[in-house]
Amino acid sequence: MEKNKLKYRKYAAFINRQTELNDLKIYIDQEPESILFLHGPKSSGKTVLLYKFLDQVEREQKLDVKYLNLRKIFTEFSDNYSYKDFLSVFFSVDDKDEKKGKLKAEIHVGFFKINSEIEKKMKKGRVDPFKVMEREFIKLKDKGIKSILIIDELQALDKVYMNNGRDRQLIIELFNFFVAMTKESHLAHIIIASSDGYFLNTVYNDSKLKKTSTFYKVDYLPKEDVMEWLLNLEKYSGIKDYTLTREDVEKIWEVVGGSMWEIQDILGELFDTPVDKVLDLYKKKTRGIIAYYCQFDMNKKQVLKLVNEKGTVSDEDFESLPLETSELKEILRDMVTNNILYFDPTEAVYYPQGKSYQWGIRLYFEQ
Numbered sequence: 001m002e003k004n005k006l007k008y009r010k011y012a013a014f015i016n017r018q019t020e021l022n023d024l025k026i027y028i029d030q031e032p033e034s035i036l037f038l039h040g041p042k043s044s045g046k047t048v049l050l051y052k053f054l055d056q057v058e059r060e061q062k063l064d065v066k067y068l069n070l071r072k073i074f075t076e077f078s079d080n081y082s083y084k085d086f087l088s089v090f091f092s093v094d095d096k097d098e099k100k101g102k103l104k105a106e107i108h109v110g111f112f113k114i115n116s117e118i119e120k121k122m123k124k125g126r127v128d129p130f131k132v133m134e135r136e137f138i139k140l141k142d143k144g145i146k147s148i149l150i151i152d153e154l155q156a157l158d159k160v161y162m163n164n165g166r167d168r169q170l171i172i173e174l175f176n177f178f179v180a181m182t183k184e185s186h187l188a189h190i191i192i193a194s195s196d197g198y199f200l201n202t203v204y205n206d207s208k209l210k211k212t213s214t215f216y217k218v219d220y221l222p223k224e225d226v227m228e229w230l231l232n233l234e235k236y237s238g239i240k241d242y243t244l245t246r247e248d249v250e251k252i253w254e255v256v257g258g259s260m261w262e263i264q265d266i267l268g269e270l271f272d273t274p275v276d277k278v279l280d281l282y283k284k285k286t287r288g289i290i291a292y293y294c295q296f297d298m299n300k301k302q303v304l305k306l307v308n309e310k311g312t313v314s315d316e317d318f319e320s321l322p323l324e325t326s327e328l329k330e331i332l333r334d335m336v337t338n339n340i341l342y343f344d345p346t347e348a349v350y351y352p353q354g355k356s357y358q359w360g361i362r363l364y365f366e367q
Contacts, residue, residue: 011238024053032182038193040218041342043261065148070156130177137187147188155199179212198336201345221258248275255279257355286360312351
């Protein structure tokens with residue numbers, strides 16, 4: 001744990017991930033030739049991993065990193081978001097060069113920087129935003145600087161269309177551009193991170209990305225890393241108020257597995273509450289989430305009952321359910337979007353979002 005001037009009873013921990021950090025380093029140390037899809041269940045640590053990775057490599061190499069966390073920008077997606085909103089996210093306006101008669105784009109604080117004249121033309125469809133981005137990538141390459149574009153939770157742009165029309169979906173246009181920047185022009189590394197594997201799989205197939213991209217899974221921490229962390233709380237989390245026994249750690253592992261965010265959440269409760277009580281309440285909470293999600297919907301209950309029986313399910317397993325294909329797809333899409341189930345695009349299987357949701361589903365059908 002790094003030293004911090006601010007004093008807290010508990011700090012956010014970063015545990016191991018050396019394999020993942022090395023693999024990301026290998027990816028950017030090769031000439032750009034593919035899009036990297038970084039996927040994994042909710043709270044598996046994808047965003048924290050990216051921050052750690054960038055902190056390391058920016059000390060070693062000349063990089064220009066544009067990191068767009070759409071979770072922070074589009075917190076609640078709705079059909080009200082438009083192409084103009086996309087432009088405002090990707091582009092920042094600065095007119096300092098306009099007085100010199102220069103109408104060019106520049107890089108600024110992780111976003112593409114343009115002047116107001118280009119912005120107006122872009123919104124009217126007279127300037128292609130992808131050409132602006134490409135020009136910046138070329139300029140950076142000529143300067144010997146690697147371009148890395150990272151978009152976290154890209155599914156927030158799923159229903160945005162180009163120029164407010166309904167014929168050209170922005171996501172598809174973006175991926176066509178990403179293919180051009182990686183496989184064809186070798187100008188930039190593109191990393192797409194998402195906990196929505198169903199969305200990634202849909203884009204992967206709809207955009208014909210099979211020979212232009214790679215899936216990389218960031219999973220929950222393995223048990224050995226969780227044991228190392230929780231048996232050394234002061235070292236990794238700065239916790240001095242209490243320690244955990246091996247038996248305590250085993251109990252935490254059985255309830256939430258290697259879900260970093262959930263472990264952090266539990267650790268915060270242990271200052272004032274015994275381990276057994278915290279874990280019992282945690283299981284009841286996830287059971288309540290499942291009960292609320294399924295209320296009055298027998299079709300959702302049928303799907304989750306099958307998941308409860310099998311643990312991991314594929315499309316073939318769902319054929320036993322008396323549901324229309326379109327109806328089943330809609331339910332599964334909703335369950336993945338709402339983080340009830342995780343869809344692994346590399347294996348085409350569904351399973352609960354971690355051990356805590358396994359407990360929630362199990363308790364729901366037992367009571």
